[in-house]
Amino acid sequence: xxxxxxxxxxxxxxxxxxxxxxxxxxxxxxxxxxxxxxxxxxxxxxxxxxxxxxxxxxxxxxxxxxxxxxxxxxxxxxxxxxxxxxxxxxxxxxxxxxxxxxxxxxxxxxxxxxxxxxxxxxxxxxxxxxxxxxxxxxxxxxxxxxxxxxxxxxxxxxxxxxxxxxxxxxxxxxxxxxxxxxxxxxxxxxxxxxxxxxxxxxxxxxxx
Amino acid sequence: xxxxxxxxxxxxxxxxxxxxxxxxxxxxxxxxxxxxxxxxxxxxxxxxxxxxxxxxxxxxxxxxxxxxxxxxxxxxxxxxxxxxxxxxxxxxxxxxxxxxxxxxxxxxxxxxxxxxxxxxxxxxxxxxxxxxxxxxxxxxxxxxxxxxxxxxxxxxxxxxxxxxxxxxxxxxxxxxxxxxxxxxxxxxxxxxxxxxxxxxxxxxxxxx
Amino acid sequence: xxxxxxxxxxxxxxxxxxxxxxxxxxxxxxxxxxxxxxxxxxxxxxxxxxxxxxxxxxxxxxxxxxxxxxxxxxxxxxxxxxxxxxxxxxxxxxxxxxxxxxxxxxxxxxxxxxxxxxxxxxxxxxxxxxxxxxxxxxxxxxxxxxxxxxxxxxxxxxxxxxxxxxxxxxxxxxxxxxxxxxxxxxxxxxxxxxxxxxxxxxxxxxxxxxxxxxxxxxxx
Amino acid sequence: xxxxxxxxxxxxxxxxxxxxxxxxxxxxxxxxxxxxxxxxxxxxxxxxxxxxxxxxxxxxxxxxxxxxxxxxxxxxxxxxxxxxxxxxxxxxxxxxxxxxxxxxxxxxxxxxxxxxxxxxxxxxxxxxxxxxxxxxxxxxxxxxxxxxxxxxxxxxxxxxxxxxxxxxxxxxxxxxxxxxxxxxxxxxxxxxxxxxxxxxxxxxxxxxxxxxxxxxxxxx
Numbered sequence: 001x002x003x004x005x006x007x008x009x010x011x012x013x014x015x016x017x018x019x020x021x022x023x024x025x026x027x028x029x030x031x032x033x034x035x036x037x038x039x040x041x042x043x044x045x046x047x048x049x050x051x052x053x054x055x056x057x058x059x060x061x062x063x064x065x066x067x068x069x070x071x072x073x074x075x076x077x078x079x080x081x082x083x084x085x086x087x088x089x090x091x092x093x094x095x096x097x098x099x100x101x102x103x104x105x106x107x108x109x110x111x112x113x114x115x116x117x118x119x120x121x122x123x124x125x126x127x128x129x130x131x132x133x134x135x136x137x138x139x140x141x142x143x144x145x146x147x148x149x150x151x152x153x154x155x156x157x158x159x160x161x162x163x164x165x166x167x168x169x170x171x172x173x174x175x176x177x178x179x180x181x182x183x184x185x186x187x188x189x190x191x192x193x194x195x196x197x198x199x200x201x202x203x204x205x206x207x208x
Numbered sequence: 209x210x211x212x213x214x215x216x217x218x219x220x221x222x223x224x225x226x227x228x229x230x231x232x233x234x235x236x237x238x239x240x241x242x243x244x245x246x247x248x249x250x251x252x253x254x255x256x257x258x259x260x261x262x263x264x265x266x267x268x269x270x271x272x273x274x275x276x277x278x279x280x281x282x283x284x285x286x287x288x289x290x291x292x293x294x295x296x297x298x299x300x301x302x303x304x305x306x307x308x309x310x311x312x313x314x315x316x317x318x319x320x321x322x323x324x325x326x327x328x329x330x331x332x333x334x335x336x337x338x339x340x341x342x343x344x345x346x347x348x349x350x351x352x353x354x355x356x357x358x359x360x361x362x363x364x365x366x367x368x369x370x371x372x373x374x375x376x377x378x379x380x381x382x383x384x385x386x387x388x389x390x391x392x393x394x395x396x397x398x399x400x401x402x403x404x405x406x407x408x409x410x411x412x413x414x415x416x
Numbered sequence: 417x418x419x420x421x422x423x424x425x426x427x428x429x430x431x432x433x434x435x436x437x438x439x440x441x442x443x444x445x446x447x448x449x450x451x452x453x454x455x456x457x458x459x460x461x462x463x464x465x466x467x468x469x470x471x472x473x474x475x476x477x478x479x480x481x482x483x484x485x486x487x488x489x490x491x492x493x494x495x496x497x498x499x500x501x502x503x504x505x506x507x508x509x510x511x512x513x514x515x516x517x518x519x520x521x522x523x524x525x526x527x528x529x530x531x532x533x534x535x536x537x538x539x540x541x542x543x544x545x546x547x548x549x550x551x552x553x554x555x556x557x558x559x560x561x562x563x564x565x566x567x568x569x570x571x572x573x574x575x576x577x578x579x580x581x582x583x584x585x586x587x588x589x590x591x592x593x594x595x596x597x598x599x600x601x602x603x604x605x606x607x608x609x610x611x612x613x614x615x616x617x618x619x620x621x622x623x624x625x626x627x628x629x630x631x632x633x634x635x636x
Numbered sequence: 637x638x639x640x641x642x643x644x645x646x647x648x649x650x651x652x653x654x655x656x657x658x659x660x661x662x663x664x665x666x667x668x669x670x671x672x673x674x675x676x677x678x679x680x681x682x683x684x685x686x687x688x689x690x691x692x693x694x695x696x697x698x699x700x701x702x703x704x705x706x707x708x709x710x711x712x713x714x715x716x717x718x719x720x721x722x723x724x725x726x727x728x729x730x731x732x733x734x735x736x737x738x739x740x741x742x743x744x745x746x747x748x749x750x751x752x753x754x755x756x757x758x759x760x761x762x763x764x765x766x767x768x769x770x771x772x773x774x775x776x777x778x779x780x781x782x783x784x785x786x787x788x789x790x791x792x793x794x795x796x797x798x799x800x801x802x803x804x805x806x807x808x809x810x811x812x813x814x815x816x817x818x819x820x821x822x823x824x825x826x827x828x829x830x831x832x833x834x835x836x837x838x839x840x841x842x843x844x845x846x847x848x849x850x851x852x853x854x855x856x
Contacts, residue, residue: 017418019626039418041580041625045738046662046808049624062665063809069663069716076614077580079621080807082814082842083662083688084746087739091531091759092598094626096417115764122726123735124715129765130739133758134531164762225638227846247638249800249845253518254442254588257844270445271589277443277496284834285800287841288587290594290622291442291468292526295519299539299751300818302846304637323544330506331515332495337545338519341538342751372542523750530743533756533772533779552753554783559753563774584839619804620840 001173001190008033009188010141010171014040014097021045021090021131023100024068027141028054030099041077043095045127047086050078067127087127090134098135100128102142102167104157107203109167109179111138112159125162132163144172151201153177153184182206209381209398216241217396218349218379222248222305229253229298229339231308232276235349236262238307249285251303253335255294258286275335298335298342306343308336310350310375312365315411317375317387319346320367333370340371352380359409361385361392390414419581420630424454427604427630431460431569434487438525438565438596439467439477440572443496446589448573448606449476450634455571461485466525466565468518468592470494470502481505490565492518517545520562522595528564529598529627537562570600574623577607578614581628582621590622597627604629608636639801640850644674647824647850651680651789654707658745658785658816659687659697660792663716666809668793668826669696670854675791681705686745686785688738688812690714690722701725710785712738737765740782742815748784749818749847757782790820794843797827798834801848802841810842817847824849828856 001009003026011033014020021043022030031053034040042051044066051066052073060071081089089095102113111132114125132138142152153170170177175197176188185206186194194207209217211234219241222228229251230238239261242248250259252274259274260281268279289297297303310321319340322333340346350360361378378385383405384396393414394402402415428451431437437455441447456479463486470489471478480486482501489511494502505511516524517539527535536559540546550561572593575586583605585593597603605623610633648671651657657675661667676699683706690709691698700706702721709731714722725731736744737759747755756779760766770781792813795806803825805813817823825843830853 015417019417043626044808046665046811048618048808049626050618061807064807065663065665069665074618074807077578077582077616077625078618079582079624080618080805080810081624082805082810083738083742083812084815087742088526088530088598089624089626091739091743091757092529093531094529094598110762120727122715122723123733124713125735125737125765126713127738129737129760129763133761134739161763163760223637227637251846252588254445254591256588257846258838269587272587273443273445277445282587282838285798285802285836285845286838287802287844288585288590288838289844290585290590291518291522291592292595295522296746296750296818297844297846299519299523299537300749301751302749302818318542328507330495330503331513332493333515333517333545334493335518337517337540337543341541342519369543371540523752527755531758532743533758533774533777535747535755536753538751538753554753557753586839617840619806619842620837622839 003029006141006171006173010099018096019043019094021095021098021135023098025101027099027101028068045086045090047081047083048078050075087130090130093134093136095135097137097139098131099139099141100131102140102152103159104152104154105140105167105170106154106157107184109165110157111140111162111167112157113162115160117159128162132166137168138166139169139171140167141171144174153201153203155202211237214349214379214381218307226304227251227302229303229306229343231306233309235307235309236276253294253298255289255291256286258283295338298338301342301344303343305345305347306339307347307349308339310348310360311367312360312362313348313375313378314362314365315392317373318365319348319370319375320365322370323368325368336370340374345376346374347377347379348375349379352382361409361411363410419625419628421579421610422630422632424450424632425457427451427632428454428458431455431458433460433462435460435568436464436466438567438570438600439465440593440596442468442591443472446573446591446593447476448571451571451604451606451632452476452480456480456483462487464488464490466490466567468492468521469496470499472496472498486511488512488514490514490516492516492521522592524562524565525595525599528566529595532564534561534563565599567596567600568602570596570603572596573606575607576609576611577605577631578611578616580613581625581631582616583623583628584616584620585622594623597623602629603627604632606632606634609633639845639848641799641830642850642852644670644852645677647671647852648674648678651675651678653680653682655680655788656684656686658787658790658820659685660813660816662688662811663692666793666811666813667696668791671791671824671826671852672696672700676700676703682707684708684710686710686787688712688741689716690719692716692718706731708732708734710734710736712736712741742812744782744785745815745819748786749815752784754781754783785819787816787820788822790816790823792816792823793826795827796829796831797825797851798831798836800833801845801851802836803843803848804836804840805842814843817843822849823847824852826852826854829853
């Protein structure tokens, strides 16, 4: 399934009334599929609750951007705060859900999404480690396989970690996984069977 | 000299433009003698800069009080903040001067002003330890002797400490002392001679 | 999750015997009197109360202490001219006191709300407050290790709320409210007025709605 | 002490070679471009710059880096599509990078401004950021010890100031400004407008005047 379809599925899974941070890139798409009556409030780490949608550059107020520095809108009931307060909110466990992209997720919930480990790469972490450590639930939105066909849900991450044992759900183009103490449960598939998943992934899977 | 006279002297010594916290009790009196054109800004630890004077109960707004819970006024250019921000301001070394009362001050600057040490006393510290640890300069306003005639400027405090090596000036009814690395300097006397002070205090004194 | 607008008695109904309750206010300014009245009516006891003072006169926190519901007070300044109910309980040995410098009280609750595990604080070094405590010298200065104070419940008072739970305060009645709101599992705010969403200036909101679970309107 | 109203060039004149300069902004929002231009003109070099990003395009912080004045960047997110001047300097080995998670960057500056000696933080536990660092388990959770980041100077941008130096910000351009203002020895704020004392709402002031040493008005 494509990014839009996946975003729609994730949006539907976010509990009504939740406070949610959507990471830079693909997860930003989810905002478009949140129902206004769900009462979901978006947090952006650069200091705002009640963030609205991304707007085109010609409508931009450049004092009002999301974490990806895209211009956004302010919804009624919004609140602004500074960076230390914003990250206190994240680190203190007040956000119900954050959704981030990932290079790799380990079966035990380890997340790798900030550094490929390539020696010539310029490292950049932003707020990813703070979100991984702080949100009540960390969900990942990614493709299940790299362009080369390598699985990104792995027994143990080979890329440098962003956070340990923090991911509780992995939403991918072909399957959705819930991670917990009992293991990795496949809760939905799209165009792939459970048996195919067990063959292609090096991770024990539980059928939902 | 009486409290009012002493307050006037201390007020005159506060540098123009300083941010100042005046402790509960006698030091509150100093506010009355600050010249409006001095640009001195008063801080109260319950969350305000730009505090005005104490007002009588019939003019009180009970949402606007000083640290001693007396009703006060708000001056133009005031700002309100919560308690964690207020004490961050104190602890972070941003206040230029605080003036507190004391039971005892040691020659090395130790301050004792929160607890007599009596076993049946209910201890109460409020913001005194935070001010002692945080203000750039801690000044004390007190009588030099107890009602029994015992000196309150001492070689070493016998009462439990509020803070160590923090006091830089001691303003008393009969003399003003500056405390520093070279010792205790008598910078003013009123109705007592330097020789009388050296006799009555068990602390080496330097004549200004 | 969504902030609920309710009445004082319903708001406090899950408070249990033995809970730690953060109570806003500096003296009476910002004290959530009607929420405390509801707590007294509700009946939970054996409480640990975290509040700057130990009650004033015969209402609010003082009434809760007088009713014998408080096992332990965590506060900076229990000794006031009008804190006779605390004085009596303390001298009778029926209430425990943990004395915390005022700034540490605020910062320890801030740490709880901000996910800080512990912090090194210069306040109280060399005083009885630091006796037997872990200290460390950092860049030539001595600090005491301080730990977070968390509440099961926070009872606070603000000025105006919108229906989402965003709060603004009034003058020095702001004091401990914003910090306590972040430090409790369940935060209940008493306000003078609830307005429609969009009526508060987003630049001036002090406590964002995320920190407020229940709202009670009590005309001032 | 009293806040001085001045021009950009005069405001930055004491910045010295080797200083640590906190630079506000998240990308371009809240970036004090005219103060940075003045710093470039002023000529101080060998600077340590603490800022969330490592410059965007060819102006502001990017221009300072392009001018070769920055020895070290302390930031959370240097890798952006338009951070070509940082990229070039980094690849040429002429600039050092200390990568700090965004929340730690903010909290470490907050600690500097708040007189906290160090704090235990859960961010980055088990990651390369924590390698070789002091950790501690508190209540069953692992934390890394983090230290304050202090600035000799902070260059920030706010929206409106009064003549005393009280500041309000605009929308998400608030970001790091309020924290940096507390963490530097000398704080210089660029604002779009300076109003008379009494024109700002005391309930809505975000940075009280005590934190602001110099004010520069630059029409937006």
